[in-house]
Amino acid sequence: MLGEERRRQILSRVTPLVQAADPEVHLLEVLLDSTRQQLAFVMQKGEWPIVVGMNWLDYVSHRDEELQEKLKEGIERRLELARQRQAKEEE
Amino acid sequence: MRPRLSLKRLLLGSPLRTAEIHEQRLSKKAALTVFASDNLSSTAYATEEILLVLKLAGAALLSAVVPIGASIAILLTIVVLSYGQLVHAYPSGGGAYTVAKENLGVGAGLMAAAALLIDYILTVAVSVAAGIAAFTSAFPSFFPYRPHLCALAIGILIVANLRGVRESARAFAVPVYTFVACAYVLILVGIYKGFVQGMQPTPVTVQPTLVEYSAAFLLIRAFSHGCVALTGVEAISNGVQAFQKPVVKNSQITLYVMGAILGTMFLGISYEAYLFGVLPKADGSETVLSQIARIAFGTDLGGAGILYYLTQFSTMAILVLAANTSFAGFPRLASILAQDRFVPRQLANLGDRLVFSNGIFVLGIVALGLILGFRGDVHLLIPLYAIGVFLSFTLSQSGLVVHWWRVREAGWRWRLALNALGAAVTAAVLLVIARMKIGEGAWVVVIAVPLIMLLFWRTRRHYFQATTQLSLADFDRPRVARHTVVVPVPPTPNKVVLTAVEYSKSISQDVIAVTVNVDNKHTEEVRELWRKFVDDVPLIVLASPYRAVVQPLLRFIDEIEDLREDDKLTVLLPEFVPARWWHNLLHNQTSLMLKGALLFRPGIVVTSVPHHLHEAAAEKGSGF
Numbered sequence: 129m130l131g132e133e134r135r136r137q138i139l140s141r142v143t144p145l146v147q148a149a150d151p152e153v154h155l156l157e158v159l160l161d162s163t164r165q166q167l168a169f170v171m172q173k174g175e176w177p178i179v180v181g182m183n184w185l186d187y188v189s190h191r192d193e194e195l196q197e198k199l200k201e202g203i204e205r206r207l208e209l210a211r212q213r214q215a216k217e218e219e
Numbered sequence: 220m221r222p223r224l225s226l227k228r229l230l231l232g233s234p235l236r237t238a239e240i241h242e243q244r245l246s247k248k249a250a251l252t253v254f255a256s257d258n259l260s261s262t263a264y265a266t267e268e269i270l271l272v273l274k275l276a277g278a279a280l281l282s283a284v285v286p287i288g289a290s291i292a293i294l295l296t297i298v299v300l301s302y303g304q305l306v307h308a309y310p311s312g313g314g315a316y317t318v319a320k321e322n323l324g325v326g327a328g329l330m331a332a333a334a335l336l337i338d339y340i341l342t343v344a345v346s347v348a349a350g351i352a353a354f355t356s357a358f359p360s361f362f363p364y365r366p367h368l369c370a371l372a373i374g375i376l377i378v379a380n381l382r383g384v385r386e387s388a389r390a391f392a393v394p395v396y397t398f399v400a401c402a403y404v405l406i407l408v409g410i411y412k413g414f415v416q417g418m419q420p421t422p423v424t425v426q427p428t429l430v431e432y433s434a435a436f437l438l439i440r441a442f443s444h445g446c447v448a449l450t451g452v453e454a455i456s457n458g459v460q461a462f463q464k465p466v467v468k469n470s471q472i473t474l475y476v477m478g479a480i481l482g483t484m485f486l487g488i489s490y491e492a493y494l495f496g497v498l499p500k501a502d503g504s505e506t507v508l509s510q511i512a513r514i515a516f517g518t519d520l521g522g523a524g525i526l527y528y529l530t531q532f533s534t535m536a537i538l539v540l541a542a543n544t545s546f547a548g549f550p551r552l553a554s555i556l557a558q559d560r561f562v563p564r565q566l567a568n569l570g571d572r573l574v575f576s577n578g579i580f581v582l583g584i585v586a587l588g589l590i591l592g593f594r595g596d597v598h599l600l601i602p603l604y605a606i607g608v609f610l611s612f613t614l615s616q617s618g619l620v621v622h623w624w625r626v627r628e629a630g631w632r633w634r635l636a637l638n639a640l641g642a643a644v645t646a647a648v649l650l651v652i653a654r655m656k657i658g659e660g661a662w663v664v665v666i667a668v669p670l671i672m673l674l675f676w677r678t679r680r681h682y683f684q685a686t687t688q689l690s691l692a693d694f695d696r697p698r699v700a701r702h703t704v705v706v707p708v709p710p711t712p713n714k715v716v717l718t719a720v721e722y723s724k725s726i727s728q729d730v731i732a733v734t735v736n737v738d739n740k741h742t743e744e745v746r747e748l749w750r751k752f753v754d755d756v757p758l759i760v761l762a763s764p765y766r767a768v769v770q771p772l773l774r775f776i777d778e779i780e781d782l783r784e785d786d787k788l789t790v791l792l793p794e795f796v797p798a799r800w801w802h803n804l805l806h807n808q809t810s811l812m813l814k815g816a817l818l819f820r821p822g823i824v825v826t827s828v829p830h831h832l833h834e835a836a837a838e839k840g841s842g843f
Contacts, residue, residue, distance in 0.1 A: 129755055157759050161701075162728035168782055170759050170775075177761055177771060179778035206778065213777065 149200035249388035252395040255477040257451030257544030265448035267507040272441035288489030299478030301641030314457035315615035322618035331614040333671035334607035339545035343586035350539030377583040394536035401530040406487030408515040421496030443655040550578025560682040561675040609649040616642035700785040708734040710741040719793035719828040789824040798834040
């Protein structure tokens with residue numbers, strides 16, 4: 129689990145990037161796994177929760193523009209999958 | 220401490236040890252009541268079925284009742300002797316299904332099985348409905364309660380059979396043997412009057428009502444209607460293993476005795492109907508058997524009339540008990556099909572009284588459904604009858620011909636000849652019955668048989684796929700690299716939730732708690748609880764603009780599941796278990812809904828952490 133200070137730092141860096149990527153998406157939480165190598169950004173757009181994973185090294189080595197691009201890609205991919213799931217559920 | 224006597228134990232008796240199965244086997248006398256009641260009860264209406272057709276031609280053809288009865292008795296002899304060979308060749312039971320499957324192919328076996336299962340169900344429905352109709356004829360005030368009485372009769376049959384084969388045989392012995400005794404006394408009276416006193420057949424005057432058909436057509440039709448007398452002959456061959464040792468000899472003797480009793484009773488009653496000039500009444504107010512018994516014994520309760528009432532009551536009893544043959548045959552056949560995976564495998568399980576309890580329940584419930592569906596009308600059900608029986612007769616006899624040709628053991632030639640004769644005769648009768656009854660409703664069976672066969676194949680395919688996928692042949696020990704646990708948290712958390720969180724930490728280092736915000740006040744309480752008690756598990760609060768709880772949780776779980784391929788995901792549900800079952804009605808069943816939805820999501824493990832409430836404890840809050 130992330131320490132409170134580190135958690136706040138990450139959230140304050142990523143929140144504007146997510147807003148820029150898609151203004152309707154809200155960043156809810158950031159998680160770090162027990163290996164301390166993998167981050168997960170928990171977001172929500174309307175009713176849909178979105179979780180985008182990212183390697184810790186990528187997070188620290190990317191510039192903000194690259195990070196935003198990566199988050200945008202992840203959000204779009206997850207939303208597309210969500211749409212497919214919803215279509216399947218409605219069938 | 221005094222043992223508690225449950226309702227189940229009171230009704231069904233104490234459980235029996237598996238080792239006691241041999242003690243549950245039937246003597247010949249007991250087996251006759253279990254396996255022959257359907258067969259013997261058909262003498263109560265088979266003659267009437269013949270006369271109903273002959274009457275259409277006026278008085279001219281009525282004397283044919285005796286030769287038609289004799290030809291059916293010859294047919295019965297052939298079928299019984301042929302089935303005696305079946306018992307010899309297949310002592311493990313299974314009857315027509317096993318014989319046809321092993322010698323003619325699986326398709327033929329399943330066709331025989333489908334036909335027999337239909338017939339067993341119809342036997343229960345028809346005989347219970349007929350027995351209750353006889354009762355309500357005597358006591359008309361009960362007429363509106365026929366469905367209830369049918370349900371009661373089926374319930375009694377279910378309980379008696381669930382108690383075990385020996386006990387059901389004991390319970391049903393008196394009515395079966397009383398009926399047989401009454402029928403023989405009745406026949407002896409007829410023989411005395413006809414052959415000793417030289418009584419001449421009573422002339423009958425009846426106007427023909429169906430002149431467009433030829434006499435030959437009506438005779439064949441009357442024969443096909445009378446063949447209903449043969450239903451139930453196959454039951455013994457399905458239940459050979461229910462007999463005491465030596466099973467083959469005992470079941471053959473019982474089969475031959477049953478055939479002899481049926482044949483003589485049927486012939487005797489047909490002869491008496493002719494001798495006394497008895498005809499079916501147009502309004503159905505009195506049966507042919509009742510008229511014969513009334514003429515033979517009179518109705519004077521101070522004299523022989525007592526025998527009339529005894530005959531009527533035992534007839535009613537045996538008609539209801541005819542269903543018992545099906546309760547012996549259906550579960551056994553279903554268990555054999557279940558062993559071959561053509562029906563649910565639960566039907567192969569022996570219950571605690573060493574009977575196939577599930578088969579007994581299934582038969583009772585389906586038959587009751589049929590009775591209620593047809594509103595207990597026997598005449599609507601009877602045309603469906605007999606086709607299935609003769610289809611299975613033909614398939615089993617044909618299968619035996621192939622069997623004897625293959626094994627060529629001592630005496631194979633005469634056995635083959637006998638079964639070939641049986642196959643040819645029953646096939647011919649099958650065609651006649653199908654032609655005569657197709658328009659009367661037998662088409663239902665013609666459609667039902669292939670549908671049931673399809674169901675057999677689908678069931679078998681499922682079991683095959685399940686077995687293949689669960690096989691250890693290509694087993695590679697799975698390596699769980701990572702393990703993430705998601706704990707859904709209800710809006711009103713309590714100690715059950717915190718217990719579950721503590722437990723989840725013991726099985727994984729990656730635990731995520733998730734709650735859905737349907738009410739800001741409750742969500743703030745959850746956050747407060749987390750700040751106070753949980754400092755090492757992140758809490759995700761999902762927004763739910765439409766106040767749905769299950770859907771956002773499921774979507775979040777899907778997202779976590781997709782996060783990594785090498786991750787095993789467990790959803791851990793905090794639950795409390797109320798002290799009384801009905802207390803469940805007072806709580807949300809979100810946990811149950813989540814479990815139901817996650818059941819069909821592959822790769823996700825669902826675990827409950829239960830907290831049992833005591834009666835005295837206040838049920839405050841909820842797990843979910």
